[in-house]
Amino acid sequence: MIPVITLDGPGGAGKGTISQIIAGRLGWHLLDSGALYRLTALAAERHGVAFDDEAALADVARQLDVAFLPGEENEPVRVMLEGEEVSKEIRTESCGNNASKVAALNAVRDALLQRQRDFKQAPGVVADGRDMGTVVFTEAPLKIYLTASAEERANRRVKQLQDKGIDVKFQAILSEIQTRDERDMNRAVAPLKPADDGITLDTTDMSIPEVVNHIIDLARERSLV
Ligand code: DC
Numbered sequence: 652m653i654p655v656i657t658l659d660g661p662g663g664a665g666k667g668t669i670s671q672i673i674a675g676r677l678g679w680h681l682l683d684s685g686a687l688y689r690l691t692a693l694a695a696e697r698h699g700v701a702f703d704d705e706a707a708l709a710d711v712a713r714q715l716d717v718a719f720l721p722g723e724e725n726e727p728v729r730v731m732l733e734g735e736e737v738s739k740e741i742r743t744e745s746c747g748n749n750a751s752k753v754a755a756l757n758a759v760r761d762a763l764l765q766r767q768r769d770f771k772q773a774p775g776v777v778a779d780g781r782d783m784g785t786v787v788f789t790e791a792p793l794k795i796y797l798t799a800s801a802e803e804r805a806n807r808r809v810k811q812l813q814d815k816g817i818d819v820k821f822q823a824i825l826s827e828i829q830t831r832d833e834r835d836m837n838r839a840v841a842p843l844k845p846a847d848d849g850i851t852l853d854t855t856d857m858s859i860p861e862v863v864n865h866i867i868d869l870a871r872e873r874s875l876v
Contacts, residue, residue: 654679654775654875655790656866657783660797661832661843662747663804665854665862669797670779671727672863677777677876681728682770683719684780684787685750687763689741690717690732692749702752709758715766744827751831754781755838775875781835784846792873794849795866801828803855 656673658666667683674681691712692702700707718731730738740746753759760782767787770776778787784794799807805825812819835843845851850869854862870876 653771653773654792654870655771655778655783655788656775656870656875657778657780657788657791657794657846657849658797658866659781659783659785659795659843659846659849661801661804661828661835663808663828664797664799665807665859666779666797668859669862669866670777672859673866674777676863676867677775677870679775679777680770680772682767682776682778682780682783683728684763684767684778684783686719686730686741687712687715687717687766688750688754688759689746690715690730690737691759691763692753693737693741693746694732695753696749702749705756705758708753708756709762712753712759712762715763748827748831751834755834755840757840760786760841781843782841784849785844786841789846792875793866793870794846795869796845796849796851797862798851798853799855801825801832804828 658670660666670681691708694715695702695708695711698711700711716733720729720731722729727738729736730741764787770778771788784791802825805821805828808824809819809821852862852865867876
């Protein structure tokens, strides 16, 4: 049995950072499922596909020519679309918003399902997303729902952008986060919610190492590592 740890939760809860550290510590594969939705949105935009054309968007998702290349030591994974590096492009707010729109479409989610399941390879995979524990890897022996207050998530995002020299308004980021939460949680297909057999971790007052160690302890308790 190849073990899977799923990390679901709203945007800005720290899933990306935490998943990357845990996968690195355990030497496991990493599935950044949000990147696949972001890449679908970016490819659609580049190919002039409208964000309300479900069938055409599903085709884009099915034909997505992507690669996740390991970064240099301590560097994040390099994300490639059609042979070109798009690691930065897919992280913009506008790409995130478009991703949230395409992610609400059933045909797009179906088109990406097998691609996500294919990441389950020995010795294990850490899967980061919204429906990893509820839809994609229902069999996962450890399912985490990582959350934090919307204000804390907005604060983290503002700080992250400021560190990159980008000046942003807290209120604008907070309202984008709230709009995206609303769309991700209330969509008809695969809405964001904790798995029935999952563990919820509120990281509002937790540091990154605390969260990482807690999850690795849970994995040990389950003899996954
Ligand atoms: O985690 P992220 O911000 O990169 O995700 C981008 C968008 O994709 C987000 O609005 C939610 C959506 N998403 C999803 O619906 N299901 C997933 N498994 C991952 C992301």
